[in-house]
Amino acid sequence: MSDKLLCEIFKSSRKDEMYLYVDKRRGLAPVPEALMATFGKPVAVLTMILTPDKTLARVEVGEVIAAIEEQGFYLQMPPPREPYLLDIHRADAERS
Secondary structure (H helix, E strand, O other): OOOOEEEEEEEOOOOOOOEEEEEOOOOOOOOOHHHHHHHOOOEEEEEEEEOOOOOOOOOOHHHHHHHHHHHOEEEEOOOOOOHHHHHHHHHHHHHO
């Protein structure tokens, strides 16, 4: 695993809280077309240098770097919804 990686992070235009991490030098080229179709238009959010000592909010840096080196990207999925939020959503849907 590399000591550092220049990473560009994109958010999905279709799915809230879904992000793609890629090597800035390679861009989105390694990302499969099927994933891009689901992801929607990528919106650049941030460019940063990832190092093993850096911390990210919802994922381990080592996991991100390893995935980018192995497959060319890391996909961060939205966090699971809290049960009470699902109950609120179901109640709203039933009223509609």
